[in-house]
Amino acid sequence: MTEPANHAAPSERTRVRRIPTNAHYDTATLHAIIDDAYLCHIAFADEKGAHCIPTACWREGNHLYIHGSNGSRMLKRLTESETCVTITHLDGLVMARSAFNHSMNYRSAMIYGRFEVVADEAERRSTMAAFMEKLVPGRQAEIRPGSDKEFAATTVMRIALGEAACKVRSGPPEDDEEDMNWPVWAGVLPFERVAMKPVVDPQCTQPAPAYVVSWQKW
Amino acid sequence: MTEPANHAAPSERTRVRRIPTNAHYDTATLHAIIDDAYLCHIAFADEKGAHCIPTACWREGNHLYIHGSNGSRMLKRLTESETCVTITHLDGLVMARSAFNHSMNYRSAMIYGRFEVVADEAERRSTMAAFMEKLVPGRQAEIRPGSDKEFAATTVMRIALGEAACKVRSGPPEDDEEDMNWPVWAGVLPFERVAMKPVVDPQCTQPAPAYVVSWQKW
Numbered sequence A, B: 001m002t003e004p005a006n007h008a009a010p011s012e013r014t015r016v017r018r019i020p021t022n023a024h025y026d027t028a029t030l031h032a033i034i035d036d037a038y039l040c041h042i043a044f045a046d047e048k049g050a051h052c053i054p055t056a057c058w059r060e061g062n063h064l065y066i067h068g069s070n071g072s073r074m075l076k077r078l079t080e081s082e083t084c085v086t087i088t089h090l091d092g093l094v095m096a097r098s099a100f101n102h103s104m105n106y107r108s109a110m111i112y113g114r115f116e117v118v119a120d121e122a123e124r125r126s127t128m129a130a131f132m133e134k135l136v137p138g139r140q141a142e143i144r145p146g147s148d149k150e151f152a153a154t155t156v157m158r159i160a161l162g163e164a165a166c167k168v169r170s171g172p173p174e175d176d177e178e179d180m181n182w183p184v185w186a187g188v189l190p191f192e193r194v195a196m197k198p199v200v201d202p203q204c205t206q207p208a209p210a211y212v213v214s215w216q217k218w
Helices: A027-035 A073-078 A121-135 A148-152 B027-035 B073-078 B121-135 B148-152
Strands: A039-046 A049-056 A058-060 A063-069 A083-095 A103-113 A154-160 A164-169 A187-195 B039-046 B049-056 B058-060 B063-069 B083-095 B103-113 B154-160 B164-169 B187-195
Touching: A027 A058, A027 A083, A027 A103, A027 A164, A039 A063, A039 A073, A039 B039, A039 B083, A049 A063, A049 A073, A049 B103, A058 A121, A063 A073, A063 A121, A073 A154, A083 B039, A103 A154, A103 B049, A121 A148, A121 A154, A148 A154, B027 B058, B027 B083, B027 B103, B027 B164, B039 B063, B039 B073, B049 B063, B049 B073, B058 B121, B063 B073, B063 B121, B073 B154, B103 B154, B121 B148, B121 B154, B148 B154
Parallel strands: A049 B083, A083 B049
Antiparallel strands: A039 A049, A039 A083, A039 B049, A049 B039, A058 A063, A063 A154, A083 A103, A083 A187, A103 A164, A187 B187, B039 B049, B039 B083, B058 B063, B063 B154, B083 B103, B083 B187, B103 B164
16 A cells, blocks of 8 residues: 655654654655646745745755745745645545545645745746746747846745655555445545646637647546 | 626735735635635644645535544644635646746635634534535445544534635736737646546445446546
């Protein structure tokens, strides 16, 4: 079912306590969970309490990147305090024989630390290009590039992936021995994020490139 | 594209500042976003900083419910401080003509407040049944019900939906007039969460009920 934890937690606050056998602390698992995501949820606290904000993200090397307007409240707060970034993929509903052994299959990653502003102009531009390349490989060369004014109005931030923990559940339900003969179907109802038919902008007069034509999964 | 905000924000901390035309403060939008979700992300802060934890959720009336083991660190913390619960559905990648007008279509809900423990035993049992009914309508009657011991080991909590804000983006990209003739395809690459083929537990000898047979969307 689940592989054993393959490394120790990098810190006390990343040590998984609930079902620690589902914990993963290796880089490959962490990178795979991030790279399969288009957005993350970021928790931070200010004088109004805790906030949980969804935002687009991407990875380069051992950092997770986000961006936003210079005026963003969240971006300002993120350099001032520790934060927790979480990504969760729901992979299925786990149907057990007993009510309390029902579960969900998922892959989640939590990253702790502090964001830093990417100040170097060349690095800002190159990582924004990497973001576009993640969204749609090949599109960067076709679009109207960002202007100096647009780049100047945008803040790019990153957080190191050194203090992170992943938790993964996969596979069938796990019922107690005495429930195994309960007369009910047991198994997993899987979910997938599926690419649907592209919707052309009504004002678009350009032909669809290969990546648009091939977008629809079925 | 986007409807105008239909009500005022219920509080200062739920007032959407970034692209306020995408804000929705009405109950119907909030309920629809919650009811389409199986999990939420909960932000709270303790002496170690901010945390962002994914957990299963469901709605009854004007409350969002979660549950967990009595020993859960998060559940203990949640009665002690204000929290923010966020649900986000990613509906598509928005391909504009200019780099900086690229966006994502999404539906998100943020709920502020404080969780309370559901102490009444009848209410605990009835809302856990509602949770199962949400996961798989009809299954509650087939499974081995929760025992007194299992219920005693479980904490059920809820948060009122009175202080919440939704943000929704839908529709095509919005480019500036001077970019409209840039020679690139523009439109939306949609995503959907799709129900895939059920995976029977290898140890299951029971036939699949109608809701399992009908699970696979295509």
